[in-house]
Amino acid sequence: MNRLHAAVSLAVAALLSLHANAQTPPIGAEVLANAPADAWRSPDPARTVYLDLPAGRVVIELASDFAPAHAANISTLAHNGYWDGLSILRAQDNYVVQWGDANAGTAQARPLAPARGKLPAEFDRSAAGQPFTALSDGDIYAPQVGWSDGFPVGRDPASGRIWLAHCYGMVGAGRDAAADSSNGAELYAVIGHAPRHLDRNITLVGRVLDGMQWLATLPRGSGALGFYERPEQRLAITHLRLASEVPEAERSALQVLRTDSASFTQWIEARRNRHEDWFISPVGHVELCNVPIPVRPQP
C-alpha cells in the first residue's frame, strides 16, 4: 500500500530489527516496543466494565477517583444486569453514542434499585494528592492539562481542582438540566473531535480501552441530536458487566501504559515531534487529545 503513512508501517517494520539508540529522537512504535514491563498496568477488573454488543466488546475503565459515586452506581447496575437487553439510543456524527433505557422517566422504565436514582454532580475534584503528568504544550480550555491515573485531565492551580477531559473514547453520564440529575444509567462515549466544552458541565465516568470501533461505526440516528427515530433502529445491548464478574477465560486481557511512567513521557515526545521518515516537519507541538493512552493485549 502506498500513499498516506505507508512509510510509517515500513518504519515500524524496520525498527523491529534495529538496536534502540538513546541518541535517536523517539518514534512512537519504538517507545512502546521498548517500554519495560513495569511501565504497563493491567486494569482492575473491579473497576472495568464490558459493554458487549453483537459486533464485539467495548472495554471501559471506570474513573473511580474522579467519579466515585457514579462508578459505584454503575457497578451496582452492571452487577444487576440493568443494561442487558436495553439499547443504543443515539449516535450523533462527530459527537457521541449514547445508551440506556428508552423508557427512562416513564412508568415503563426499568427499575434502578438497589442503585441510586440521583447522584451528586462529579464534574471535578480536589487536585490535592492526585497524580498529575503535565503536558507542557498548553491548552485552549484549561489552565493546565495532562494525565492522572490513566485519564486525560484539566487542572487549575488557582482553584486547586482537577477534572477529566472529553477526549475521543471518554465515557460520561447523561443528565437533564439539573447538574445533579445523572445517575450513570444513561451513558455516552465520545466518537468524534473532543467536545471539550462539555468538560466540567457533565460527569465523566471512564474511558474506552478497547472496542471503540463498535461504537464509532454505528449508523447515525436521523432524529434531533442523533437519536434513533424508530425503536427498531436501536441496537440491543447483549450485556454490560463488571469484568470481575465475567469468568476469567472470557475476560479481555489488556494492559495500559502507565501515564506516570518514563515511557509515557517518551511517548508524549514521540507524538509531539514525529521523526518517522514520512513526516516532512516533526511538528513541535501536541494537543492533549492527540496523545492517546496506549493499550495493548497482555503479552
Added chain:
Amino acid sequence: MNRLHAAVSLAVAALLSLHANAQTPPIGAEVLANAPADAWRSPDPARTVYLDLPAGRVVIELASDFAPAHAANISTLAHNGYWDGLSILRAQDNYVVQWGDANAGTAQARPLAPARGKLPAEFDRSAAGQPFTALSDGDIYAPQVGWSDGFPVGRDPASGRIWLAHCYGMVGAGRDAAADSSNGAELYAVIGHAPRHLDRNITLVGRVLDGMQWLATLPRGSGALGFYERPEQRLAITHLRLASEVPEAERSALQVLRTDSASFTQWIEARRNRHEDWFISPVGHVELCNVPIPVRPQP
C-alpha cells in the same frame, strides 16, 4: 428523550417562537435561524465533487485557492470517471478513511492520464490577499488560526504563509515519502479527532460538506493503519463526479455559512460561550475544530 443535551432541542424549539433580542447572548441555533440570506453561499458546482457510495452521497468542496494543482487534477480524474468502480481501501478508527486504486503503483494500476501523475506539494501558500477570519482563542499548533474562504486554516504572520487545518471532515491527498509524490488520485477524509500534526505535512484538497456519516461509519480495517486486508472487504465507489457534470435535478442543493459574514462571527461566539439552558458553565473558550462551518439544505 431525557439526559444529555435533551435541553438543547427544547431550547431550539422555544427559540422558534421568540423574538430575537440583541441583548441576549447568542445561541447557535438562533444565530443560524437569523442569518440573513446573503450570509449563506451556494458552493460552486465546478469545484464540488460527489463521492457516491451505496449508502449515500459524500459532498466535497475543493479548496482551489489552497491546492489549485490538486483540485485541477481531481477535476480531470472525476471528469474521466477515474474513481468509478475503485474502492475504499482503508478505515482507521479515530483517524482517516481513504479511497483510490488498490493497484496503484503496479502494472494493473488504472491509468491517470490525461491527469498528471505527480504534483507539487501544496502544503501552504502565501497569505497575501487571502481572506482570514481570525479565531482569538489561540491554538496549540499554529501561531494564528481561523477561516479562509470557507475552510479552517492556520496562519503564520512571520512567514506570511497560510494553510488548511486537519479538522474533522477535511479531505487530503495521500502521498508517499516524497513531499511531491501525491497526485490526488488517492484521497482521505478525517473521521476522528483532528490530526493537526498532519498540517503542512500533506496536501489538503477540500472539505466534506455533507455525508460524513457514510465515511465515518465504515467498518474499520484490521490491517496495519486500518487498511482492509482482503479485497472483498473494500467498498466499491459508485461514482466520484464533479457536481457540475451531474444533471441539475440530481445535485445536492446545499448552502454554507460564509466564514467572512457577521453571522459566522456570532456563530463563533455561540460556540465559545454556550448559553443554552443545559450548560452549567458557558465555557469561555473554543478551539478551531470545535467551530464546525454550518451547512444547510438550500431553502
